[in-house]
Amino acid sequence: MKNGFNLPNNGKKRVIIIGAGFAGLKLARKMAGSQYQVVMIDKRNFHQFQPLFYQVATSGLEPSNISFPIRKAFQKFTNLHFRNTELLEVKPQEKIIITKAGELSYDKLVLATGVDTNYFGNKNIEQYGISMKSTAQAINLRNRILESFETAILTENSKEQAKQLSVVIVGGGPTGVELSGAIAELKSYVLPKDYPELDFNRMKIRLYEAAPRLLNGMSEKAGNSAFKFLTRLGVEVHLKTKILDYNGDDMTLEDGTSYKVQNLVWTAGVGVRRIPGIADEYYVRGNRLSVDRTNQVKGLNDIYALGDMASMVTEKYANGHPQVAQVAIQQAHLLSKNLIRGTAKEFEYRDKGSMATIGRNMAVVDLPSFTFSGVIAWFMWLIVHLMAIVGVKNRLFIFINWAQSYFSRDQSLRVLIRPFKKK
Numbered sequence: 282m283k284n285g286f287n288l289p290n291n292g293k294k295r296v297i298i299i300g301a302g303f304a305g306l307k308l309a310r311k312m313a314g315s316q317y318q319v320v321m322i323d324k325r326n327f328h329q330f331q332p333l334f335y336q337v338a339t340s341g342l343e344p345s346n347i348s349f350p351i352r353k354a355f356q357k358f359t360n361l362h363f364r365n366t367e368l369l370e371v372k373p374q375e376k377i378i379i380t381k382a383g384e385l386s387y388d389k390l391v392l393a394t395g396v397d398t399n400y401f402g403n404k405n406i407e408q409y410g411i412s413m414k415s416t417a418q419a420i421n422l423r424n425r426i427l428e429s430f431e432t433a434i435l436t437e438n439s440k441e442q443a444k445q446l447s448v449v450i451v452g453g454g455p456t457g458v459e460l461s462g463a464i465a466e467l468k469s470y471v472l473p474k475d476y477p478e479l480d481f482n483r484m485k486i487r488l489y490e491a492a493p494r495l496l497n498g499m500s501e502k503a504g505n506s507a508f509k510f511l512t513r514l515g516v517e518v519h520l521k522t523k524i525l526d527y528n529g530d531d532m533t534l535e536d537g538t539s540y541k542v543q544n545l546v547w548t549a550g551v552g553v554r555r556i557p558g559i560a561d562e563y564y565v566r567g568n569r570l571s572v573d574r575t576n577q578v579k580g581l582n583d584i585y586a587l588g589d590m591a592s593m594v595t596e597k598y599a600n601g602h603p604q605v606a607q608v609a610i611q612q613a614h615l616l617s618k619n620l621i622r623g624t625a626k627e628f629e630y631r632d633k634g635s636m637a638t639i640g641r642n643m644a645v646v647d648l649p650s651f652t653f654s655g656v657i658a659w660f661m662w663l664i665v666h667l668m669a670i671v672g673v674k675n676r677l678f679i680f681i682n683w684a685q686s687y688f689s690r691d692q693s694l695r696v697l698i699r700p701f702k703k704k
Contacts, residue, residue, distance in 0.1 A: 286320070286364055286385050293318040293360065296620065297378060297385065299368050300393035301328050301351050304587035304609035306671070308391060311617035313358040317389075322380060324367040325415075326351055330670055332606070333679075334413050335456060338422040339463040340694040341686060346678050348416055349671040368394075371558035373581050379558075389620060392556065392570065392578075393587040393613070396604060399552030409529035410547040413456065420698070425544055426464075427697040434476055439483065444543050446484035449532060451524050452549035453490030454498065455637040458507050460546065461488045462639035465514035470690040486516045491523040491549070496645070498603055499635050499652075503645040506654040510639040524549075551604065553590045565592045569601060574627035576616050587612045593628065602630055606669075638662045641687065 288295075294317055298305045301323040312319050330347040337344050355361040366382035377386050398412040411422050426448065433445035448464055450457045465486050473481050488495075488511065494504040495511075495518070511518050523535040532542040553568040555561075563578055565571045569592035571579045576591055578584045588609030592601035602608045608630055615628050636658065638644040644659035646652065663683065670676050686692055 286382065288318065288320065288362055291318065294388040295320060295386065296389040296391065297322065297387040298391045298393060300395060301325065302393060302395045302588065302609065303606045304613040305393040306351070306354065307610050307613035308393070308587065308617050309361055310354060311614060312621065313361055315360065315621045317620065318360055318362070320362045320364060320385070321351065322364050322366055322368060323351065324365070326365045328671055329416050332666060334416065334419040335460040335463055337416065337419040338413060338460065339467055340423055340692050341463065342679060342682055343694060344416050344420055346675050346682065347670070349675060354671070369557065371556055373558065373584060376583065389583050389585070391585045391587060391616070392590060393609070394554070394590060396551040396589045397554050398547060399550035400547065401550060403526065406524070406527050406547055409527055410545045412547050422546060424697055424699065427695060429543055430472065430476055431697070434479060442479065443483040443485070444541050446479065446481070447543065448486050449542050449545045450488045451545065451547050453488060453492065453495040454548060455496065457488060457548040458495055458511065458637055458639060460548065461486060461511055461516045462514055462643070465511070465516050466640050468515070471692070475695065487519060488516055489519045489522045489524055491521065493521055496637060499637070499645065499647045502652045503647050503654070506645045507637060507639055510643040514640055551589070566600065575619055575625050576612055576628060585616060587616065598630070605635065607633055636662045636665065
C-alpha cells in the first residue's frame with residue numbers, strides 16, 4: 282500500500298514531527314536509530330538559528346552561516362525522513378495530517394511549528410512594518426537598510442536623507458535590543474566609510490518599548506544595563522511608549538505624536554498560528570496548546586506540542602514556560618526518551634539562564650543565582666551561541682566572521698541582493 286510520500290512500508294510505527302526548529306530537530310536527532318519511522322515536515326528544507334537573525338540583517342553574517350540543511354542531519358539514519366511541504370490540517374480522529382503534498386497517517390504526531398510575528402491586530406503595521414522571524418525576512422531587512430542608504434545618497438534634501446537613514450525598532454526584548462545595538466555600531470564604525478558624502482548626524486536609531494523597562498523576560502538589573510549600553514551607543518530609547526499606527530510613511534504614537542519613518546522594524550510580539558483541525562477548546566492564552574507534563578495535548582491522544590506553542594502549567598510557571606530555545610530543546614529531549622522507552626516521565630524545566638548582547642564587549646547575562654554584564658558577559662554570549670550552532674562548518678565560519686569583525690570593526694557582507702524578476 283502506497284502512503285503518498287514515498288516512505289518505506291516497514292511496519293514501524295510512525296512519528297510525524299511538524300517543524301524543523303529547535304524542538305523538532307532535537308527530537309528527530311534523538312530518535313535516530315529508534316524503533317520508530319520518523320518523518321519531519323517543514324516548508325523550508327533547512328534549520329534556522331533564530332537568535333542570530335539580527336546579524337544577518339546587519340550584514341554581520343551570511344544567511345548560510347545560520348542555516349543547516351535538514352537532510353544533511355538525517356543522512357546517516359535510515360529511520361529519519363524529511364519531506365519539504367506544508368501542513369494544512371490535522372484530523373485527530375482519523376490520525377491523519379493533510380499537507381500540500383497529500384495525506385499521511387501517524388501513530389504519534391508532534392507539533393513544533395514555533396511562533397510568528399504578532400502585530401496585535403494592526404493591519405497597517407503588518408503590511409508596512411518589517412519583521413524578522415525567518416532567514417528570508419532577515420535578508421529583506423538587510424536589503425531595506427542598504428536600499429535606504431543608496432537612496433539617501435542620491436538626494437541633497439536633508440529631511441529626505443534623515444528619513445532614509447533613520448531606523449525605528451519597536452520592541453525592547455532581546456531581538457530589539459540586539460538589533461538596535463548592531464545598527465548603532467554600523468553607524469559608528471562602518472557606514473561612514475561606505476558613504477562618506479552623507480552626514481550621519483542625521484541618522485537616528487530609535488527603540489520603542491511599551492513597558493517601563495527593556496528585556497522584560499530578564500532581571501531588572503539586566504534591563505537597566507541594556508539601557509545604559511544602548512544609550513552609550515547613541516540609540517534613543519523610548520520606554521512606556523506605544524506605537525499606535527504606521528502607514529509606511531507616518532508613525533503615530535499613542536499620544537498622537539507623528540513622525541516620518543522609512544524603516545520600521547517590528548519585534549514587539551510573537552504569537553502561535555492555530556492549526557486547522559485542532560479545535561479552539563485545546564488552545565489557551567496566546568494561542569498556545571494546553572499540554573500535560575509529558576507535552577501531550579490535553580484531550581487529544583497521541584498528539585504532542587513542544588516549545589513556543591506548548592503551554593504547560595506548573596507550580597513555578599503558572600502561565601506556561603518562557604518561549605525560549607532552552608525550553609523547546611529540553612522538552613524535545615524528554616519526549617524522545619518517553620517515546621522510545623514507553624515511559625511518561627514528567628517535564629521539569631532547568632533554567633540555565635538568559636542573555637542578550639548589545640554591542641562589542643557589551644552584553645547582559647542572567648544566571649539563576651546572579652546577573653552580570655560587560656566584557657565577560659559578552660564572551661560568554663559568544664561561546665554559548667557558537668556552540669549552539671548546528672554544523673561544525675557553520676561554527677568555523679561564524680568564528681572567523683566574529684574574529685574579523687572584532688579586530689577590524691568591519692565586514693564585507695553589505696551586499697544588496699534583490700529577487701530576480703524576469704522581464
